[in-house]
Amino acid sequence: MKISTVVVLGAGSAGLMTALTLKRKLPHLGIRVVRSPDIGIIAVGEGTTSVFPRHFFEHLKVKPQAFYAEANPTWKLGIRFAWGAKRDFYYTFAYEFEKRQPELSRNNGFYHDPGQPWLGNASAFMAHDKVFPRRPDGFPRLHNNHAFHLENVTFVGWLENRCREAGVEITDATVSAEPGPQGVAALVAESGERIVGDLYVDASGFRSELLGRLLAEPFLSYADTLFCDRAVVGGWARGEGERIKPYTIAETMDAGWCWQIDHEKRVNRGYVYSSAFLSDEAALEEFARKNPKIEPGQTRVVKFRSGRYRRSWVGNVVAVGNSAGFVEPLEATSLQVICVETSTLADSLSDSQCDPPPTLVALFNRFNGEQWDDIRDFLAVHFRFNKRLDTPFWRHCREHVALHGAEPVVDFYRENGPSVVAGISLLSPSNSFKMDGYIALLTGQEVPYAKVHQATAAEQEHWRRRRAELAADAQQGLSPEEAMAALRRPGLKWG
Ligand SMILES: Cc1cc2nc3c(=O)[nH]c(=O)nc-3n(C[C@H](O)[C@H](O)[C@H](O)COP(=O)(O)OP(=O)(O)OC[C@H]3O[C@@H](n4cnc5c(N)ncnc54)[C@H](O)[C@@H]3O)c2cc1C
The missing domain is CATH 3.50.50.60 (FAD/NAD(P)-binding domain)
Structure with missing residues (x-):
């Protein structure tokens, strides 16, 4: 019909x-x-991903001016993971790990350094709490390679x-x-x-x-991979001197993890946990203990099922x-x-x-089902390899999370390291994380692999200079507060 x-x-x-x-x-x-x-x-x-600005501004041709003025977003360059081994790491939307510089024999992933975890502009900006490059006239050099907090x-x-x-x-x-x-x-x-x-x-x-x-x-159901089924959410009014972070924080908690999302006037947090390992009361207690600024009486528990x-x-x-x-x-x-x-x-x-016709409907269903399964598979890697805490929940995750479609990717990584070659055949072309995302999570969590690349002296020197340049560029950039103020000044030409 x-x-x-x-x-x-x-x-x-x-x-x-x-x-x-x-x-x-x-x-x-x-x-x-x-x-x-x-x-x-x-x-x-x-939180969104970088698909969001592309959908609204490029695909639907919505005017960004109106969006900024009414929806009051803040920017998200990626996720800072307090996760894996001891050190935090960054996940960006810029596919930094798969890039290969002409001076180097391998792609960037082989040179990941947990001590200085930035490989490109996006992660360097995150590491320095900056959001956009500064134009000579002081306005931000806007791009769509970011997401939003809304x-x-x-x-x-x-x-x-x-x-x-x-x-x-x-x-x-x-x-x-x-x-x-x-x-x-x-x-x-x-x-x-x-x-x-x-x-x-x-x-x-x-x-x-x-x-x-x-x-x-x-x-x-995705319950054999994703064990969390509840979240307690809360937040506080941003205080004087509390700077806006241009990224989401995902922090390991006793029986799950906690997000931190910075809005202009509020900081919101949410503890996603597994009710099989933690009662609502214990989750609220841990959430409040680790976030003393949470406004008391303003928290609520949301139940969900994954699948x-x-x-x-x-x-x-x-x-x-x-x-x-x-x-x-x-x-x-x-x-x-x-x-x-x-x-x-x-x-x-x-x-x-x-x-x-029915074939088109069947294609729609296959495509949408696959995108959910791809997300489940990618999240599996987050839970299977997080060694940050040794609690019953995390021990259970390390032993029992089913990797599903991530299994061959992890096997490949264990033998070959952060090579991007596997992405061509092991992931579907529509997989938005790509091999780059997997490498970010696997190297970030310091999952060991067999063929470690020994960087030559020239390669080490190249990276020393490159990291210093990236850091210097980022330091020149605009903070979220500066970028917001600039957008509200008259005279900005929207690209
Ligand atoms: C803890 C938690 C954190 C999340 N964080 C994120 C995040 O960071 N990023 C992200 O992208 N997503 C996140 N999500 C998912 C988020 O909820 C969805 O992205 C999004 O808001 C979609 O909601 P919805 O429109 O499907 O449902 P809803 O917002 O629940 O809307 C349902 C609508 O249906 C109407 N309705 C229902 N039944 C009837 C009826 N019988 N008659 C008339 N109207 C009816 C309701 O009134 C309402 O208008 C999170 C979800 C949870 C639970």
Whole structure:
């Protein structure tokens, strides 16, 4: 059936990003979003990857000015991991480990030095708490090779405004689903109104009202790899002299890990843990003890399960966001997955002239399933090799985390070291972490490998100079506070 109207159930980031992407790419579609003021939105989810600015600014052609002014983001150049062996390391979006300099015989990964863990501009900027290079006129030299930190509620408000501007209709109603031959016949509001469309997007969050509850699509659990199932979240108002960090911190905790995300006025933290190893009370106690600034009485516990539904497009229902799958936010990938899901949906509709045949739907399902599995595999490496703490949880992870698709990558690394060659055949072309990401995590955690490269004296000298130059460049850069102030000054030319 030709699709001309789409009903989106849910107005969290998943529902509104889907509505906006479809409306921008297929303006002739009638799009109506239905959301429940009683249920509300999840109100967590603060980190993105570099897929996010590309999706909005390059793919959807959203104006960055408006985004900066209303969504009030801070920048994220990557993740600083307090993880693995004794020393912290950096994960960036710049693929620094696979790069090869003409003066050197091997790619950068072979020269990783845990004492000075920067190999390129992005990690050097992170190591010096700087965010953008400084132009001669004092403005930041902006690029899209970064991600953002966003407050979920503010971001969702910004999305709602963009959707309304684009002509998306938004209705407040708590609905139930009426089954039909294609899957859903209508969404029925408490008032009795029947809301009907040709395609239903299930963006109802963890409730998965249409795909999970109504259609009973099987859920594929990731519990043999990812043992965490809860998070306690909290934060504090940024104090005088507390500088904004241009990266997320992921810190090893007794039974999981803790994020730190710096917003302009707040610092937010969240302890992701396994309820099999830690009670909620003990998690709250450890969280508060290690973060004495956490505002008392302002913490809350969020429960989740890691995994994905077998298919996300079934009949006339396509699930997007938490209703399709979820993994803990260690690499902050949920908004990235939503970007990919929504653009793939728009491309599928556009390519089939809004009449998608079964082979296209099957391809959509395979592609989306694989992207979730790729994330699970990459996270496996984080848990299997973290030696920072010797607690029952981490001992269990080191012994029992199933590596799945990461297994051949790790085997290759153990024999060949941080070579990028394996990425060509062991990872799918759409794997966003690439071999570079694996090498960042494996070298960062100091996982041993057989063929250690002995750098020549000339290579060592090259790296000594290169690291010093990178550090000097970074020191000249703008701090997040300086970059923010510059963006608010009149006269900036947006690229
Ligand atoms: C602890 C934690 C940390 C996270 N951190 C990150 C992160 O750093 N980065 C990241 O990318 N993601 C993160 N996420 C994931 C984040 O939640 C999602 O990226 C994102 O916000 C998508 O949410 P959603 O729109 O799917 O669901 P929600 O925000 O829950 O929205 C669901 C919508 O459906 C509506 N709804 C549900 N049922 C009905 C009904 N019957 N009738 C009408 N309306 C209904 C609700 O009212 C709401 O509007 C995190 C998640 C958790 C749990």
